Structures are given as C-alpha cells and as structure tokens.
Amino acid sequence: MEKLPVFVYGTLKPEGKLYHHIAHTVREIVPASIRGQLYDTPFGYPLLLHPGDEGYPHISGFLLIAIDEFYEEMVRTIDVIEGEAGFEKGVGEVLMESGQVVQAIIYFFREPPRYAHPYPGTCWP
Helix, strand or coil: CCCCCEEECCCCCCCCCCHHHCHHHEEEEEEEEEECEEEECCCCCCEEECCCCCCCCEEEEEEEEECHHHHHHHHHHHHHHHHHCCCEEEEEEEEECCCCEEEEEEEEECCCCCCCEECCCCCCC
C-alpha cells in the first residue's frame, strides 16, 4: 500500500483543535492547497466541497506526512474523526508551495448538508 500524505484544512491542521490526536504520528508538515470550496458548520469545523475542480479557488492547508511506523495509526485515527462527521475519503491532487502536484488523501463532502453555509475565505482559522 502506498503511503500517501493526508491533506488537512480545518481542525486537523497543526494549530487545529483536533491535531493533538495525531501529532505523535506526524513526521513532516508541508503547506499545500487544493482547489475547492469551504463550507462553515455550526459544529466548529469546515467542509470541503468540489475538491480539485477547476474554477474554484485554492483552499489552504497542509500535507501531513506520517512517521513510517505510525502511518496506519494516523490514517485510521483521521478516518474515525472525519467518518463520525460524515466526510467521504478519497484521493486527489494537492499543490505544494514548491509548485509540485502530489496525490494525497482528502476528506470532503459531495453536497453541502442543510446546516452548512459557504465560507467566505480560502483558509480556515
């Protein structure tokens, strides 16, 4: 199994409120972005829609690269966190600051739930 980095853009970012659940598994944090649209929720976390679709702005985030022996733990933990919130898991192209495009695991929604509203920016606080 290829150990793809995980793209995070909300509460799992290094300064995010849920990062502490995976901090011990992360070897490297790389600034990156993906095209898409952020939605705000009343639950304190964003949703990503239209990941990778042209015509949408670049959403700021980070690629999390795991310590080799903790890769499965990192992905499993993120799967639980994102799965409980209803996110779909996929693989998409992410743009690194260097201009290099890499494949990464992304978590997203196909359609906005009724409780979500478009977020005006491209970087979640």
